[in-house]
Structure formats: structure tokens, C-alpha cells
Amino acid sequence: MAIYYVYHPEGFSADTSRVLRDTEAHHLLRVLRATARDQLFIFDGNGAVGRCFLQCAEPKHCTVVVEEVASFLPPARLILLQGVVKNTAMDQIIHQATELGVTQIFPILCQNGVVSTDETHMNKRLERWRQIAIEACKQSKNPFLPQIFPPRSLGESVQALSRETFKIAAALQENSHPWAECIFLLAPARTVAVAVGPEGDFSEDEYATLKATNFFPLTLGPRILTTQTAAVTLIGAVQLARGSGKNSNSWSGWPDSNRRPLRPERSALPD
Numbered sequence: 001m002a003i004y005y006v007y008h009p010e011g012f013s014a015d016t017s018r019v020l021r022d023t024e025a026h027h028l029l030r031v032l033r034a035t036a037r038d039q040l041f042i043f044d045g046n047g048a049v050g051r052c053f054l055q056c057a058e059p060k061h062c063t064v065v066v067e068e069v070a071s072f073l074p075p076a077r078l079i080l081l082q083g084v085v086k087n088t089a090m091d092q093i094i095h096q097a098t099e100l101g102v103t104q105i106f107p108i109l110c111q112n113g114v115v116s117t118d119e120t121h122m123n124k125r126l127e128r129w130r131q132i133a134i135e136a137c138k139q140s141k142n143p144f145l146p147q148i149f150p151p152r153s154l155g156e157s158v159q160a161l162s163r164e165t166f167k168i169a170a171a172l173q174e175n176s177h178p179w180a181e182c183i184f185l186l187a188p189a190r191t192v193a194v195a196v197g198p199e200g201d202f203s204e205d206e207y208a209t210l211k212a213t214n215f216f217p218l219t220l221g222p223r224i225l226t227t228q229t230a231a232v233t234l235i236g237a238v239q240l241a242r243g244s245g246k247n248s249n250s251w252s253g254w255p256d257s258n259r260r261p262l263r264p265e266r267s268a269l270p271d
Contacts, residue, residue, distance in 0.1 A: 002032070002034075002038070003039050003040060003041065004028055004032055004034050004038065004039075004040040004041070005040065005041050005042075005043070005138040005141070006020060006024050006028060006040055006041070006042045006043075006064070006138075007024055007042070007043060007044075007045065007134045007137070007138070007145070008020065008024065008042040008043070008044060009044050009045055010044070011044055011048070012042060012044070012048070012050050012066050012069065013066065013069060014050070014066055014067065014068055014069045015066065015067070016065075016066050017055065017063050017064065017065050017066070018042070018052075018063070018064055018066060019061055019062070019063050020061060020062050020063075020064060021060065021061045023131075025060065025061050025062050026060075028040070028054075028062065029057050029062055034054050034057070034062075035054065035057070036054055036055065036056060036057060037053055037054065038053065038054045039051070039052070039053055040052050040053070040054060040064065042064065042066070043137065043143050045134075045137065045143075045144065045145030046143075046144065046145075047071050047072040047073070047074060047143050047144055048069060048070075048071045048072075048143070049069070049070055049071075049072070049143050050066040050067075050068065050069045050070075051066070051067050051068045051069075052064040052065055052066050052067060053065055053067065072143050072144070074103075074144065075101055075103060075144060076190060076191075076192075076242055077103045077104070077190065077191040077192070078101060078102050078103055078104075078191075078192050078193075078194070078235065078238060078239065079102070079103065079104045079105075079106065079161065079165070079191070079192070079193040079194070080093075080097050080102045080104070080105045080106065080193075080194055080196070080231065080235065081106045081108055081154070081157050081158070081193060081194070081195040081196070082097075082105060082106070082107055082108060082195075082196050082227075082231055083108045083110040083112075083113055083196060083197040083198030083202070083227060084107045084108060084109055084110070084113055084115050084151055084198065085113065085115065085198050085199055085227050085228070086114070086115060087125075089199075089226070089227065089228045090107075090125070090129070091128070091129070091132055092228050093227070093228050093231050093232070094129045094132045094133055094136070094148070095132050095133070095135070095136040096136075096228075096231075096232045096235075097146065097231065097232075097235055098132075098133045098136035098137060098140065098142060098145075098146055099136050099139065099140040099142065100232070100235045100236055100239055101142060101144070101239060102146050102235060103144065103146055103147070104146055104147045104148075104149070105129075105133075105146050105147070105148045105149065106149050106152070106157040106160070107126075107129070107148070107149070107150075107151040107152075108151070108152070108153070108154050108157055108195075108197075108198075109151050109152060109153055110154065110197055110198045110200070110202060110203065110206060111202075111203040111205065111206060112197070112198055112199075112200030112201060112202070112203050113198040113199075113200065114198070114199070114200065115198075117151075122150070122151050123150075125151075126148065126150055126151070129148050130148050133145055133146055133148060154195075154202075154206050154209050154210075155209050158209065158210075158213045158215075161193050161213075162191065164189075164190065164191060165189070165191045165192065165193050166185065166186060166189035166191070166192050166193070166216070167192075167193045167194075167195070167210075167213065167214055167215040167216060168182060168186075168192065168193070168194045168195070168215065168216045168218050168234065168238070169194070169195040169196075169202075169210045169215040169216065169217055169218065170194070170195065170196045170197070170218060170220055170230045170231075170234050171202075171207070171210075171217035171218060171219065172201050172219075172224070173207065173217060175217060176217040176218055176219035177216065177217060177218055177219065178218075178219060179218065179219075179220075179237065182216055182218050183241050185216065186238065186241055186242070187241070187242075192238055192242070194231075194234050194235060194238060195210060195215060196227055196230050196231045196234060197227065198227055199226065199227050218234070220233055220234065
């Protein structure tokens with residue numbers, strides 16, 4: 001039997017019903033063709049996941065009944081500062097960064113980027129990226145939806161980082177350090193930020209900004225990688241080094257070490 005996954009940011013609790021509308025209802029009813037009594041999971045993007053069944057379906061909305069709810073502990077913070085690139089590549093980065101557990105994404109308007117900076121166009125892209133992140137959460141069963149900020153300059157974005165953040169930049173400069181020198185510095189950090197430039201790399205001014213704000217310049221090897229490959233490689237390496245796969249924040253396995261039941265008298269959702 002197919003099991004469906006639905007995003008519902010308004011919150012929910014066990015033994016209640018919720019009405020799904022608009023995009024989520026349309027996708028569930030018209031695309032996935034779910035019918036009454038079908039099982040599904042809803043998640044709020046902040047770690048709460050509920051097991052439900054579809055009670056009734058109307059042309060433009062449907063009602064689900066929440067049977068059980070569990071909540072996951074927040075993951076270690078991982079922030080991506082990503083130079084904005086053209087549509088398909090940027091969509092891929094957003095999707096894969098969400099799969100890998102990035103908690104915040106700052107799209108960066110870089111000096112060497114070849115993209116339109118028109119505000120209306122960027123707002124449409126921002127909404128698309130947020131929808132892509134929702135779909136990536138469903139696909140990867142990641143209960144935490146990353147916060148995606150409006151595109152801005154590198155200088156504006158780094159100001160949002162706390163002093164305690166350990167910062168890494170994928171760098172093509174000659175003075176970049178290998179991964180072996182980074183991994184020991186990374187281990188004690190509770191928050192990590194990674195910066196990846198656009199296809200044209202960071203400009204000299206942007207490299208100066210990274211240096212002034214204490215980003216660790218890291219080489220990803222002797223080959224020149226596309227920006228989407230560089231982003232996924234760096235995020236994956238950081239997550240593996242921090243042991244993110246040991247106690248996964250995926251609702252597919254409901255690991256006891258990461259689960260905090262909202263209703264203690266109820267058991268965890270089964271596999």
C-alpha cells in the first residue's frame with residue numbers, strides 16, 4: 001500500500017483532524033490520487049511528524065485524521081551560503097542540500113554570477129526553491145525544512161552568522177588547505193557554515209570578505225568541480241565528519257535516541 005507525505009506547517013496533535021488545501025491537497029488528490037482511508041504522514045518542517053489517514057476528499061481540499069505524533073530533536077546546525085547559479089543547477093543544489101540536512105540556506109548574489117538580479121524574478125525563484133525544499137523533505141524523510149533567505153550579497157549574509165560558527169569556504173586559491181587540516185577544527189563546532197561560489201568562483205573582493213570573516217579556505221581536490229558538485233561534496237563531507245548519519249533525523253526509522261514523543265503515553269510510529 002502506498003504511503004504519502006504531506007507538508008502542513010500549521011501544526012497538529014494526536015486524535016485531531018486537519019484540513020489540507022491548495023498545493024498539498026491538489027498534489028495528494030490529483031497527482032498521487034490518494035483515496036479515503038489511505039495512510040499518510042504529515043510534517044510541520046520543525047521536527048513534528050504525524051501518522052494519519054485520509055478521511056474524506058473534496059474537489060479542492062481534504063480532511064486527514066492524525067492518529068499519532070512524534071517529534072525529533074533539532075539537528076546540528078549546518079548553514080549553506082551558495083552563489084546563485086542558473087535555474088536547473090540551483091534547483092539541484094537546494095534539493096540535495098535539503099536531503100543532506102542543511103538547516104539554513106543563504107543564496108548569494110556574487111559578482112561573478114551570471115543571473116538576473118531583477119527583484120520580481122528573484123522572488124519567484126525564492127518561492128520555487130522553498131517548494132523544492134518541501135519536496136526534498138518528503139523524498140528524504142527529513143522532518144526539518146531548511147530556512148531559505150532572500151538572495152543577498154556575501155557581505156550581508158556573513159553578518160548573519162554568529163561568532164561561534166565554524167566557517168568553511170570552497171576555494172580555488174593556491175593557499176587553500178586540504179580536508180585533513182579542516183576535519184580536526186570542525187569536530188567541536190556546534191554550528192558550521194559552508195560557502196560555495198558560482199560557476200565563475202568568488203571574486204577577489206569576495207575572497208577578501210571571506211578571509212576577513214574567518215572562513216577556512218578549503219580545497220576540494222585537484223579537479224575543477226561544478227558549483228553543484230562542490231556544494232554537495234562539501235556538505236556531505238561535513239555531515240559525515242560530524243556523524244550525522246549515526247542518529248538520523250529521518251522519520252523512516254524512528255530512532256529512539258532522536259525521538260521525543262509529544263504524547264508520552266503513545267508509542268513511536270512503527271517502521
